[in-house]
Structures are given as C-alpha cells and as structure tokens.
Amino acid sequence: MTSRVTLISPATSRSLREARFDDGSPLDTRGAALAKAAAGTLPAADRVVASPTVRCRETASALGLAALDQTELGALDMGRWRGRTLEEVSTWEPEAVSRWLSAPAIAPPGGESVLALCERVAIWLDAASGVTGRTLAVVEPEIVRAVVVTVLRAPSAAFWRLDVPPLTAAHISGRSGRWNLRLGEALGTRRADTED
Template structure:
C-alpha cells in the first residue's frame, strides 16, 4: 500500500509578498488568482483533497479546481500569537532578540503562539495517519506546513524547518508506506498547455 501526498503552497498574496505573519484572512491578489487559475488541471487526480484553514489556501484550492477540498485543522499554519498581522521586519525591529531566538530554537515561542517543534509534530502526526491509507491526497497548505512535512518525511530535526524553501504555487510530493517517505520538492504548477 503506497500513499501519495501532494502539498501545494498557496498562490501569491500581499502577506506572502511582504513576509507578514498572516492571520488567515488575507486573500490572493489578482496575479496570484490568475496564476492559480492558469495552473488548474496540472495536479494529479486524487482520492481526496484537503486545505489549510485560511483564505489564501481556500482561494488557491478553488482556483485550482479543488473547490470541494475539506478543511483540515491539523494543517493550520504556525500559530504566531501576538505577531499575527505584523511583518517580519516590524517584529525584527521591535524585538530583535526574540526573533533571533525564535529562528534559532525550534522550542522558542516568544510570540506566545506555537513553537516550530510543535508544528512539526502536529504535521508529522497528520502525515503518519494519512500514510495508513492507500491512494493520493492533494493538500493546499501554508508554506510552513510544507516545511514541517519535509522535515518529518526526511527524519530531520525540527531545526531543519528553516532550511526548506516553499515558494508560492509549487508542489512538494511525498510518497511512502510503513513510515518511509520519498520526497520530490519545488515542482512549479503550470496549466496543461504550459507543459
């Protein structure tokens, strides 16, 4: 029995462009919506589709033709507490030591939210549960969920979280069984005509 999971990052929006800690309410911008619509039909057929809670993931899923995707709470982005809605530059200027500690220590949560290690564990539990099922799952998820999934799939420490890039509107493919995952990352989504 082999499970295949395709993790798709949301298309571009202002929060992604400005490196702002999203509160889940920021919609896609016009370019992001157009890019996601152009990529519709580029994903493999799946037994089920899921989506991170939040507007940009839901709008990306809809534009990709996954309007029936079910919201999955376990795939929520990293909860950043009082930093929500601020840009990384703003927080870095106001709390440089807190940001440095947060980026260096996966157990740190100076924002009062969720430590990176907890996100990695939460996403890892979801992946382990999905691995017990056969078939393909497509999930439109926040970039930090992709980072956590890759760290888990590779058996990497939580500190590796910051070493994974997850650009907008790309796919990361995991396939595996019995606790062993293979990884294919950074696949750009393109519409069927784009090849």
Template sequence: MTVRVMLVSPATSAALRGARFDGDVPLDEAGARGARAAAGALPGAGRRVSGPSARCRETAEALGLRAEPELRLADWDMGRWRGRTLEEVSVSEPESVSAWLTDPSAAPHGGESLLALCARVGGWLESLSADGRVLAVTEPAVARAAIVHALALPAEAFWRLDIAPLTLTELSGRAGRWNLRCGRPLAADAG
C-alpha cells in the first residue's frame, strides 16, 4: 500500500522571526496574510491533520483546511527553554546548548531529545498504512524529523535540513520505503 504524506510548514510568527523556542505563539499578521494567499495552492487529500500549536492550527484555518488535531505532530518539546531565544540560552547555558546540538540523545532543557522527537514523528508516519493522501500542517522540526525517519538518515542530519514557512514537503511510499520531494513553495501556480 502506498500513502502520500504532504507536510505543510506553517506561516511565520513573531517567535520564528526572533529565533525563539516557540512556546505556542500564534501567527503574526504577515503570516496569516501569506497563508490566506496560498489557500488555493494546496493539493487534495483524503485526510487533513494539524499539529496542535496555535501556529499550525491558525495556518490550517487560513489555508481553508478543516484539519483534525494530531498530538503526535506536536512541536519539539523544549522544556524550560520554551519562550527563550537561542541567543539567550547560548549565553546562559553554553555547555547545554553544545550538548543539545551534538548529542541526539541529550535533552538538557528537560524536554524531548532529538531521538525522542524523531521516534515520535516516525511512529506517526509508520502508522499511516492505508492507501491515500494525508495533508498535515506541521512545525518545521516535525517535518525535519519525518524526513530523518523516512530516509533512515542519522539523527545528526536533522540539523542540515531547512524547512521554510509555507512550503510543502512530500513523502510517498510506505513503512520502510519512502521517497522525498521537498521545499515546494505554496503559490497560486504550485497546485
């Protein structure tokens, strides 16, 4: 059985612009405007889901999607770093940031390790066993974890993947064998 999983990264927010560990911040006006403009560019899907963050839910709404919440697509749990900028944490906890960036099993913030994130998202991906198309509005970290899992990449590859706002990352295949198409911008002619 083959499934096509289409991951849409949400529009921008003030937290994203400030390189802040999100903390569930809603879209800013520019992000909402961009999502509304991209509404007609989404591919069809039999199932539509959204990560539970305000940014994902609001992007789905602005795109005109009726998306069911999917808790396994929650953003990376940054524990006590939530709401802080990377710069702030780097100054106050340089050793912790270094461990977080170099050891996929580290969770110095008290939240989720990179390995745990990849396992959670991979579990969701592998649960999609039926034929069909799934459109999911997910945080960039979730899309990056899905790519790492689907392509059986080393966890460290996560740090080399960039997911821009309002882009489409597509995985097609089935458990154990996935193909990737990444970074397609959502624009009126992208259909």
C-alpha cells in the first residue's frame, strides 16, 4: 500500500512578508490572487487537510479545496513571541533567542521546541503512511521543514537550514514509514510527466 502526501505551503500574508512569527493575519491581496490562479492545478486527492491557521485555511479556500483542520499539523507554538519579528525578540531577549536557535530542544518562552514539533509531525507521518491514496495538506512552512527533517532522518538542527517559499509543493510517497521526497514545485507548474 503506497501513501502519497502533497504538502502545500501557504500564500503570502503580512506576517509572512515581514518575517513575523504568525499573528493570525489573513492572506494579502497578491497571495490570495496567486493561490486562486493555481486552483485546479493540484493532483486529485482522497483527503484534504490544513494547518488550523488563518493563512493556511485561506490558502486552501483560494485553491478551491475543502480542507479539514488538522490540529497535529498546527504551527509551531511561539509562546509570547507570537506576532513579533525575530529582530524584535532578539533585541528584547537575546539570550533566549540564542538558546532557541542553537538547541532544537529549547522552546520559546511559553511555546514549543523544534524537537517537539518534529516529534508531533513524525507521529502524524506515521499515521499517514498507513493510509492508501493521496492526501493534500496545506501547512505552515515549519511543518514542511519538520516533514523533511523526519523523512530524511536528518538531525533536528537541519530544520533551520530549510527554506520553504510560499505556494510551493513538497511531495512524499512511501509505505511502512519509508518515504521518498520531492521538493520545490511551484503551484501551477505541474506537468503530466511529473504525475506520480
């Protein structure tokens, strides 16, 4: 039994453009338009899920997808840093930021660590490997990073070395917990010869 998961990163929002830890802002006009233009270009799916954030739900809607919120795919909990930029929290709490960026087991004050996020995503991936068919998941960039780290069995510190552009797809396929990975497809560029 082969499972296929296509992870779609959200369109741009004000917080994404400003490199701000998610503050619940909606998609910006350009991001919504680009997502709408990509509607209909995604592969058919047996299941459609989304991170329960505003920008992921709005991206799914703009793509014409009726996605169910998947709490296990929720954004990294940034605690009291939510809504702030990295520059702001680096000014206010430089030692805490330094510890957070250098040790994946360290969480932002009141938040969740990268290690905990990767563990949460690994549990979701394990369940997904037992489901036949394709799942489309509109998820926050940090979820895509955690999936890549988990699938490649990379050290959790590799999380910080992965860039996930808006409205791109990462595809994983496999069975029994063994996944193959294809990254970086811009939505709307899918060709017939790349169908899996």
